[in-house]
Each structure stands twice: as C-alpha cells, then as structure tokens.
Amino acid sequence: MVVFEPKIVMFCCNWCSYAGADLAGVGRLQYPTNTRVIRVMCSSRIQPTFILQALKDGADGVLVTGCHIGDCHYIDGNVYTEERMGNVVDAMKLLGLEGRVHLEWVSASEGPKFKETVTEFVEQIRALGPSPLRAE
Amino acid sequence: MVCDCGINIASVVDVPAVVEYVNTLPHVVHAYEQTYACSTDSLDNIKDVIKEHNLNRVVVASCTPRTHEPLFQDTCRDAGLNPYLFELANIREHCSWVHQQEPELATEKAKDIVRMSVARVALLDPLYTQKLDFNHGGVVIGGGVAGMTAALDIAEKGFTTYLIEREPELGGLLRTFTRLQDGRTTSEILDPMIAAVNSNPNLTVYTGTTLDEVEGAMGRFKGKLSNGEEIEFGSAIIATGANEFEPEGYFGYGSDNVITQSALEVKLDEGTVDAANVVMIQCAGGRNDEMPYCSRVCCTTAMKNAIRLKEEDPERNIYVLYRDIRTYGVWEELYTRARELGVLFMRYTEDDEPVVADGTVTITDKLLNDTKFEIATDIVVLSAPLVAPEGAEDTAMLFKVPVDSNKFFLEAHIKLRPVDFATDGVFLAGSAQAPKLVDESISQASAAASRACSILAKEQLETSGVISVVDEDVCIGCGRCVEVYPYGAPELKEVEIVTEEITYMTRKSEIDPAICKGCGSCAAECPTSAITSRHFTTKQISAVIDAFAFTDGSIEEVA
Numbered sequence: 001m002v003v004f005e006p007k008i009v010m011f012c013c014n015w016c017s018y019a020g021a022d023l024a025g026v027g028r029l030q031y032p033t034n035t036r037v038i039r040v041m042c043s044s045r046i047q048p049t050f051i052l053q054a055l056k057d058g059a060d061g062v063l064v065t066g067c068h069i070g071d072c073h074y075i076d077g078n079v080y081t082e083e084r085m086g087n088v089v090d091a092m093k094l095l096g097l098e099g100r101v102h103l104e105w106v107s108a109s110e111g112p113k114f115k116e117t118v119t120e121f122v123e124q125i126r127a128l129g130p131s132p133l134r135a136e
Numbered sequence: 137m138v139c140d141c142g143i144n145i146a147s148v149v150d151v152p153a154v155v156e157y158v159n160t161l162p163h164v165v166h167a168y169e170q171t172y173a174c175s176t177d178s179l180d181n182i183k184d185v186i187k188e189h190n191l192n193r194v195v196v197a198s199c200t201p202r203t204h205e206p207l208f209q210d211t212c213r214d215a216g217l218n219p220y221l222f223e224l225a226n227i228r229e230h231c232s233w234v235h236q237q238e239p240e241l242a243t244e245k246a247k248d249i250v251r252m253s254v255a256r257v258a259l260l261d262p263l264y265t266q267k268l269d270f271n272h273g274g275v276v277i278g279g280g281v282a283g284m285t286a287a288l289d290i291a292e293k294g295f296t297t298y299l300i301e302r303e304p305e306l307g308g309l310l311r312t313f314t315r316l317q318d319g320r321t322t323s324e325i326l327d328p329m330i331a332a333v334n335s336n337p338n339l340t341v342y343t344g345t346t347l348d349e350v351e352g353a354m355g356r357f358k359g360k361l362s363n364g365e366e367i368e369f370g371s372a373i374i375a376t377g378a379n380e381f382e383p384e385g386y387f388g389y390g391s392d393n394v395i396t397q398s399a400l401e402v403k404l405d406e407g408t409v410d411a412a413n414v415v416m417i418q419c420a421g422g423r424n425d426e427m428p429y430c431s432r433v434c435c436t437t438a439m440k441n442a443i444r445l446k447e448e449d450p451e452r453n454i455y456v457l458y459r460d461i462r463t464y465g466v467w468e469e470l471y472t473r474a475r476e477l478g479v480l481f482m483r484y485t486e487d488d489e490p491v492v493a494d495g496t497v498t499i500t501d502k503l504l505n506d507t508k509f510e511i512a513t514d515i516v517v518l519s520a521p522l523v524a525p526e527g528a529e530d531t532a533m534l535f536k537v538p539v540d541s542n543k544f545f546l547e548a549h550i551k552l553r554p555v556d557f558a559t560d561g562v563f564l565a566g567s568a569q570a571p572k573l574v575d576e577s578i579s580q581a582s583a584a585a586s587r588a589c590s591i592l593a594k595e596q597l598e599t600s601g602v603i604s605v606v607d608e609d610v611c612i613g614c615g616r617c618v619e620v621y622p623y624g625a626p627e628l629k630e631v632e633i634v635t636e637e638i639t640y641m642t643r644k645s646e647i648d649p650a651i652c653k654g655c656g657s658c659a660a661e662c663p664t665s666a667i668t669s670r671h672f673t674t675k676q677i678s679a680v681i682d683a684f685a686f687t688d689g690s691i692e693e694v695a
C-alpha cells in the first residue's frame with residue numbers, strides 16, 4: 001500500500017511566522033516534511049485565488065500563517081487576512097473541501113507553536129485523505 | 137548553487153543529489169555545490185560564475201533570507217546583476233534542521249524548495265530604488281543615562297536632536313540611589329551629563345513631556361508632543377528605562393524598617409542608618425511566576441550596599457538571604473570583598489522563603505541542611521527587581537515595535553541586530569530592553585546612537601524596490617486600497633481623462649513610493665487587479681504554487 005503523504009502549501013509572512021519557522025529550525029524542533037513555505041511580506045498579500053489555485057493544482061491543504069492580531073508589522077494587515085481567510089474557509093465547506101484551509105497566527109518567538117501548527121495540520125489532512133481535486 | 141553549510145545541511149540533505157536534480161530544471165544553466173555559500177571565497181566565486189556564464193538570475197539554496205539575503209544580493213550587485221534577480225531557497229531552517237531523522241524526505245523537500253525558487257526567480261523583475269530627501273533629526277525618548285548619552289552622541293555629530301523626558305527632571309533611576317558599585321556617586325555621573333545635554337546647541341530637551349503620536353516611517357517621522365508641539369525626525373531611540381519594583385506584599389514591605397535598596401542608599405548618604413543588624417533579602421518579588429526573569433543588577437547592588445554598611449560600622453552584622461547570587465562581570469570581586477568583611481550569606485528557595493515578622497527574620501538555610509535560623513534585625517532591605525516603566529506598551533505602539541512578556545523592549549535579533557528594532561530607523565538602549573548596569577546602558581546607548589547616525593548621515597534615503605504600483609488604465613477608483621492601507625500610501629486623486637469623444641474627470645489610486653512598505657495588502661484587495669505588488673506579484677506567487685502543487689512539478693517556461 002502506498003502511504004498517503006499530504007502536499008501542503010504554507011504561506012508565511014516575512015516578519016512573524018517565517019521568523020517563527022526559522023526559530024523552530026534554530027531550536028532543531030522536528031516536524032513532518034509535508035509543507036512547502038511560500039514567503040510573502042504580509043499575510044494580507046495572500047489573495048483568495050492563491051488558495052484556490054493551490055487546491056486546484058492538487059495540494060491537499062493550505063496553511064496560512066501571519067502575525068498575531070495587534071503585532072502586524074504593517075499595523076493591521078492581518079485583520080484583512082482574517083476577514084479574507086474567514087470567507088475562504090466558509091467557501092471550502094460549499095466546495096466539499098472543509099478542513100483543508102486553515103489560518104493560524106505564529107509570532108517570531110513562537111518556534112514551538114510553529115512546529116505544533118504544522119504537525120497538527122499535517123495530521124488533520126492525513127486524516128482527511130487526498131484532496132478530491134488531486135490529479136490521478 | 138546549493139550550500140552544505142558545513143554539515144548543517146549536508147548531514148541530512150543529500151546535496152549532490154539536489155545539485156544533480158537542479159541541473160535538470162528549466163532555466164538552469166549551471167548548478168554546483170559549495171561547503172559554505174557565505175564565505176568570502178564563495179561570494180567571489182558567485183561573481184565569477186555570474187560573469188562566466190552570463191547569468192541573469194541567481195538562486196542560492198542555503199539558509200534563511202531574513203539574515204543572509206542582503207549579503208547575496210550585494211554579491212549579485214557587485215557582479216552587475218540587479219539584486220532583485222536573486223532568490224534564496226531556505227533548505228536549512230526550513231528543512232535540514234527540522235527533518236534530521238528523515239534524510240530521504242528532507243532531500244525531496246529540498247529539491248521542491250529549490251524548484252519553487254527557480255520558478256520564482258525566472259519571473260522576477262529587476263527593481264530600482266529611489267533616492268529621496270529626508271529629515272536628518274533624531275529623537276530620544278527617556279532622559280536617563282542611556283537616553284542622555286544617546287542624545288549627546290547624536291547632537292555632537294551635528295544633527296538636530298530632541299530628548300523627551302516624562303518626569304520634570306532628567307536622570308532617571310540614578311536620581312533614586314546614591315552610589316555606584318565602583319565608588320562613584322550618582323551625581324558625579326549625572327551632573328556633567330545633564331550640563332552637557334542642556335548646553336548643546338543641537339539638542340532640545342523637553343522635560344515633563346511625552347511623545348503622544350507618531351506617524352510616517354524612517355526618514356520622515358512626524359510626532360506630536362504632550363505640550364502640543366509637533367516635531368519631525370528621521371530616526372528614534374527608545375531609552376525609557378525601568379523602575380524599581382515596589383515589593384508590596386513581599387516580606388512585610390510597608391511596615392516599619394522594611395525598605396528597598398534605593399531607600400537604604402538614601403539613608404546611607406544621610407548617615408541615618410541606625411542599625412546593628414541588617415538583613416537583605418534578594419529576589420524580593422522577582423524570579424517567580426509573575427516576573428520570571430532575573431533582574432541582573434540587584435546582586436551587585438546588594439554587595440555594594442553591604443560593603444558600604446560594613447565600612448561605615450564594621451561591628452554591624454549583615455545577612456544576605458539569596459536564592460542564587462551572581463555579581464556578573466568584574467564585580468565578582470565585590471562578592472569576595474563582602475565575604476572578607478564578614479557579610480554572612482544564607483540560601484533560601486522559592487518554595488521555602490524567609491518570613492519577616494516583628495523585627496525577626498526566620499530562614500531555613502539550604503546550605504546548612506535546612507537548619508532554621510531566627511535573626512533579630514533592625515532593618516530588612518529588599519532587593520526588588522527592575523520592572524518595565526508604566527506606558528512601555530504605549531511607546532511600543534507608537535513605533536510598532538515589540539515588547540516581551542515582561543514588557544521590556546525586544547530587539548530585532550539578539551546577536552545580529554542587538555540595538556535595532558525590526559522597524560527601520562528605530563533603535564533601543566539601556567534598561568528599557570532588560571535590567572542592566574549603568575556602564576552597560578551607556579555603551580549600548582552609544583551603539584544605538586551610532587546606528588541612528590548611520591541613517592541620519594546619509595545624504596538621501598533609498599526607498600525599497602519592493603513596493604506596490606497602480607496601473608491607472610485598470611484602476612476604477614473604488615478606493616478599497618485606501619481603506620486597507622495603514623500608512624496612507626495609496627490616495628485617490630482626481631484625473632482628467634481625454635478621449636476622442638469626451639473628456640471627463642474621474643478618480644484613480646496613486647501610491648507614494650516613499651511611504652509604501654510593500655506589504656501587498658492593497659494588491660490582494662484590488663477588485664480589478666490594477667495594483668502590482670512588486671517582487672510578490674500574482675504571477676510570481678502563482679508560479680511558485682504551481683511549481684510545488686502540480687504533481688509533475690513542472691515549471692512554466694517563460695520567454
């Protein structure tokens with residue numbers, strides 16, 4: 001039997017979650033290999049079409065991360081991220097892709113939280129199984 | 137180029153396999169392995185390779201762009217390549233270090249990461265910066281030793297400087313105690329410093345004043361003071377210091393003869409310490425769940441004062457009750473000296489603290505097999521930690537800089553950028569960052585001042601190439617970008633459109649490149665995709681998504 005290895009696209013903002021990922025690395029915190037990070041300056045750059053595109057391409061899940069509310073390097077960019085991703089998560093339910101898109105705040109000092117976030121999301125997607133949109 | 141980073145990458149990721157794979161990717165003309173990508177030899181080598189193969193894009197697969205991107209970008213620039221045509225693939229922090237037990241999967245991931253970077257770099261555009269005039273003034277918040285030193289350093293270089301102190305007088309914590317551990321009096325330090333600050337023609341001092349509003353960014357800050365005045369400046373230093381914690385509720389503080397170290401120092405100066413027995417309790421209120429950090433200066437302070445008490449009257453009995461003791465740096469001497477003078481040290485633990493009641497201190501000494509002692513004492517002196525001053529969070533909000541869980545300011549990087557904030561043009565010094573001694577505060581203040589001057593001394597400021605731009609033909613003037621943008625970079629302006637049939641007025645968005653910070657929020661929001669977030673364009677990001685998510689891992693060919 002072939003083991004299902006989820007393919008997960010992960011968005012990180014330059015100032016918080018990308019730095020959190022770096023810190024997890026510096027601390028040698030081990031987590032699953034399934035995510036691939038795409039760096040943007042602010043999570044507010046992530047337009048919903050990116051998420052749809054990733055899923056359409058065959059990703060099994062998309063993990064969006066940014067600074068905690070109040071900590072945004074651009075003051076309140078992440079407030080818009082929250083609004084937009086809220087809509088995307090709702091849309092996923094209609095598309096039968098519930099649980100495949102998740103938003104999480106990870107600060108630059110939260111290496112352990114980065115590890116946990118990735119580990120939990122990978123497990124969640126593993127449990128959901130391959131995306132129905134995955135090309136055979 | 138794929139880096140081994142010694143064994144940091146190569147011990148997990150099969151680097152030769154990655155190189156072999158990268159050589160098969162579209163666009164790639166040359167791929168090779170390097171032991172340390174960031175060594176001087178290797179950087180020279182990159183320049184040679186760029187020239188030899190006439191490369192127009194470069195990817196280095198090594199560590200995080202947050203620390204190393206500027207270095208490689210400069211290398212590209214030296215070789216005549218626009219620095220924005222470079223991409224760093226992070227296969228260390230995001231791969232080899234976090235997948236140490238899974239070398240095969242890590243190698244596959246590294247290949248993916250490099251492939252995604254190659255897809256991205258192929259679509260990157262050369263970007264150009266702009267040179268702008270800016271304000272060459274500095275502002276320093278907090279008039280303690282750190283703030284005064286920083287302000288003087290900047291003013292002495294010839295820049296207009298504003299020093300803003302909330303209290304009616306300059307001096308900070310040094311006004312509350314009397315002598316340093318090296319014997320100098322606090323006024324020996326403060327008096328000449330205050331005189332210099334007040335007489336420097338470039339320096340304007342505001343006492344009893346706070347900075348209440350700040351807008352703009354490096355080079356173009358505008359601030360509003362509590363007295364209503366408005367100031368403009370290019371760079372800022374935060375030196376708001378710390379306060380001695382009022383150990384309310386600890387060891388009978390508040391009752392007669394239970395005082396803090398600063399109160400003791402005042403009494404010592406007045407010659408009014410009337411006590412044959414003195415007990416000092418360290419970590420009073422500190423190193424517990426509420427304030428978990430070590431306040432650093434209190435051990436040295438206690439040694440200093442214990443020695444002073446002994447020197448005043450050698451017959452006195454002094455007991456220092458401590459959990460751990462560290463008079464760091466050269467001040468270990470003071471500890472030795474205190475012991476020589478007969479100061480007694482007794483160790484307690486957090487879960488078995490001394491009890492102070494009616495002139496008696498009861499302690500279970502952990503070094504003497506839990507022997508219980510009752511010490512009759514005339515005064516009890518509490519060594520209370522330094523705590524962040526009130527309003528630290530407000531100051532942090534003004535400049536969008538972070539504080540840690542104890543509300544001390546947090547630098548951008550403990551080793552690489554120790555006096556910088558992540559926010560450009562804003563720096564920190566002194567006990568505002570964490571408790572520290574006067575000499576440390578002063579040298580850090582000079583460091584922060586020289587960082588600030590390195591900006592103020594520039595003739596013009598260079599804007600980043602990573603900004604957003606509007607395509608006027610596509611913009612419908614809806615104003616969503618103006619709503620989502622925090623710094624006010626996009627603005628709607630009236631424009632006249634002339635066509636063959638008609639001429640009419642309409643609104644179009646315009647982004648000020650000097651203010652834009654390149655977050656890209658407006659681009660994500662724009663309903664007509666009229667805004668391009670440079671270096672993070674929709675096309676570039678889409679290509680990276682495709683490069684990973686497509687099962688065949690293909691990369692779009694570009695002309």
Ligand SMILES: Cc1cc2nc3c(=O)[nH]c(=O)nc-3n(C[C@H](O)[C@H](O)[C@H](O)COP(=O)(O)OP(=O)(O)OC[C@H]3O[C@@H](n4cnc5c(N)ncnc54)[C@H](O)[C@@H]3O)c2cc1C
Pocket residue numbers: 277278279280281282283300301302303306307308309310313315316317318345346347375376377378379380397398433436437440522525526527531565566567568572573574575577
């Ligand atoms: C009892 C005691 C004994 C000590 N003994 C020694 C010693 O022997 N040797 C030694 O080296 N160190 C000693 N220290 C430590 C010493 O006090 C610090 O190193 C020093 O004060 C740090 O200077 P600073 O300028 O960073 O901060 P501070 O001295 O705290 O000055 C900060 C200034 O900023 C002002 N401020 C705060 N917030 C604002 C705001 N929002 N707007 C405007 N202004 C603001 C404050 O009013 C204050 O004037 C001792 C400390 C204590 C409490």
